Amino acid sequence: xxxxxxxxxxxxxxxxxxxxxxxxxxxxxxxxxxxxxxxxxxxxxxxxxxxxxxxxxxxxxxxxxxxxxxxxxxxxxxxxxxxxxxxxxxxxxxxxxxxxxxxxxxxxxxxxxxxxxxxxxxxxxxxxxxxxxxxxxxxxxxxxxxxxxxxxxxxxxxxxxxxxxxxxxxxxxxxxxxxxxxxxxxxxxxxxxxxxxxxxxxxxxxxxxxxxxxxxxxxxxxxxxxxxxxxxxxxxxxxxxxxxxxxxxxxxxxxxxxxxxxxxxxxxxxxxxxxxxxxxxxxxxxxxxxxxxxxxxxxxxxxxxxxxxxxxxxxxxxxxxxxxxxxxxxxxxxxxxxxxxxxxxxxxxxxxxxxxxxxxxxxxxxxxxxxxxxxxxxxxxxxxxxxxxxxxxxxxxxxx
Numbered sequence: 001x002x003x004x005x006x007x008x009x010x011x012x013x014x015x016x017x018x019x020x021x022x023x024x025x026x027x028x029x030x031x032x033x034x035x036x037x038x039x040x041x042x043x044x045x046x047x048x049x050x051x052x053x054x055x056x057x058x059x060x061x062x063x064x065x066x067x068x069x070x071x072x073x074x075x076x077x078x079x080x081x082x083x084x085x086x087x088x089x090x091x092x093x094x095x096x097x098x099x100x101x102x103x104x105x106x107x108x109x110x111x112x113x114x115x116x117x118x119x120x121x122x123x124x125x126x127x128x129x130x131x132x133x134x135x136x137x138x139x140x141x142x143x144x145x146x147x148x149x150x151x152x153x154x155x156x157x158x159x160x161x162x163x164x165x166x167x168x169x170x171x172x173x174x175x176x177x178x179x180x181x182x183x184x185x186x187x188x189x190x191x192x193x194x195x196x197x198x199x200x201x202x203x204x205x206x207x208x209x210x211x212x213x214x215x216x217x218x219x220x221x222x223x224x225x226x227x228x229x230x231x232x233x234x235x236x237x238x239x240x241x242x243x244x245x246x247x248x249x250x251x252x253x254x255x256x257x258x259x260x261x262x263x264x265x266x267x268x269x270x271x272x273x274x275x276x277x278x279x280x281x282x283x284x285x286x287x288x289x290x291x292x293x294x295x296x297x298x299x300x301x302x303x304x305x306x307x308x309x310x311x312x313x314x315x316x317x318x319x320x321x322x323x324x325x326x327x328x329x330x331x332x333x334x335x336x337x338x339x340x341x342x343x344x345x346x347x348x349x350x351x352x353x354x355x356x357x358x359x360x361x362x363x364x365x366x367x368x369x370x371x372x373x374x375x376x377x378x379x380x381x382x383x384x385x386x387x388x389x390x391x392x393x394x395x396x397x398x399x400x
Contacts, residue, residue: 014386015045017095019086019105021072023053025272026213027298028101028125030055031151031175031374035099036064038375039382047093049086049105054274065093071105082108083115090116097382101125106141119385121145123173126295127158136162147381149173151296152317171381174320175296176374177365182277182305184362191278199270205236206284206347211276211299214243214251214269219289219313224257225336226289227266230344237267240279280306285346288312291334297321304328305365307358309346311339321369327361 016039018032032048033055040046040063047065051072059066069085070078086108090098098113100106100122113120122145130136142148143163149171150156156172159165180186196203208227212218220239227237243251258267273279280286286303288294293316300318303310310328312318322328329346331338349357 013043013045014096014382015047015093016097016099016382017047017049017090017093018099018101019049019071019109020101021105022051023048023055023059023066025053025055027175027296029053030298031123031125032101033058034176034178034371035375035378037062038371039379040064042379044382045093047089047095049089071102071108074104079104079107083111086112087115090118097121097385099123100142100145103128103139103141106144110141110144119146121147121149121381121385123149123151124155124159125151127155127293130162139163145169146385147171149378149381151175152320154293154316154320155295171377173374173377173381174317174369175298175301176371177298177301177305177369178371179305179366182280182302184277184281184307187278187281191275192281195273195275195278195282199238199268201238201268201270201282202236205233207282208235208237208285208287208343209240209279209283210237210287210289211240211279212288212290213241214239214254216250217290217292219287219291220254221257222289222291222334222336222339223287224254224261224263224267226340226343227263228261229337229340232263232266234347235266235284235343237263238270238283239268240270240273240276242271276302277306280308283308285309285311285343287339287343288318289331289333289339290316290318292316293333294318300328301365301369304361305369307362309349309354309357310361311342311346321365323360323364327357327364 020028020032023029036046036048049067049069051070052068056066067089069082090112095118097119098109100109106122110120122142124142128139140163143165147169150159152174153172156170210223258264280303286308288297288299290313296317300310300312300321304327312322312330313333314330315333322330324330329342331342
């Protein structure tokens with residue numbers, strides 16, 4: 001990881017403030033936490049501002065400060081009020097860099113950072129809806145950073161195509177997998193036994209797992225359609241995730257589909273879990289059949305890191321993280337038959353073939369998509385902002 005030492009005119013450690021709506025679950029939240037912890041270890045005073053949530057506990061005791069503000073609201077009045085609130089935090093904590101990771105908070109953070117004359121950058125985490133001029137103008141705040149981090153080449157191309165951004169200000173930084181956390185060797189049997197007991201899933205059939213919130217574009221219905229083509233005694237399907245209170249109608253649709261096609265004994269809704277490494281280890285095959293392109297797709301990289309057999313849709317970030325036929329399989333988006341064929345193929349691999357693919361997958365992620373790679377590249381962007389200022393940042397070193 002990169003270490004930043006203060007030299008010369010610097011009188012204090014640089015201060016980083018990241019803003020996002022909440023800390024409940026998801027790739028944005030995980031990336032924010034990863035960088036917050038890494039920045040603190042690298043010498044920053046690290047602050048996260050959000051409405052809070054169950055992932056707050058991941059920050060405690062790690063020299064990272066969490067400040068609660070009502071940033072989850074998209075109400076223009078609340079966004080306006082948050083400008084003053086954030087400006088006060090920036091001033092009190094002598095913040096040097098404000099890093100915005102979501103549109104609503106970004107609008108408040110942008111004006112607060114300019115009011116206090118500090119650096120502002122963004123991470124563009126998704127394609128966002130651009131079905132109207134108003135939406136596109138709203139999204140455009142994510143391109144107003146001095147530097148704009150894109151989480152994949154797919155997202156960088158999207159930014160270039162739809163927004164007026166100087167290409168020299170775009171930095172592609174893929175999300176990183178914590179290879180100590182997502183390590184097959186570190187998952188104790190007791191954790192697996194606990195999940196099997198809590199989820200009440202059978203142990204006599206291969207587990208096909210789809211880890212994602214319950215939302216139509218994540219492809220749960222597509223997977224159910226594919227499973228209709230596979231004998232029920234050949235698998236047990238586990239959906240890991242919930243609808244987060246936003247897609248209850250879709251959840252009912254899934255239940256109706258399962259009942260209609262007689263899949264009730266072969267499909268299980270496990271809800272969300274904080275122990276995803278153990279969840280992955282239960283799976284014979286992990287499926288990420290998103291109907292729309294994933295901006296990055298952390299399920300694909302996490303599953304490969306855990307050495308699981310992976311099947312993903314052939315678009316978006318997965319095209320950058322999955323080596324077809326070597327670390328997993330890429331299938332035509334929205335094609336249930338192609339997905340079923342890939343699942344059948346994965347389930348027929350021999351133990352030797354599975355182990356060989358597992359080794360290649362883990363090494364692929366270690367070399368290209370590890371957490372340290374993401375951290376070092378992100379800290380380099382912070383360095384780009386700080387070096388021209390009086391807060392000279394020097395002596396960038398690598399350490400284990």
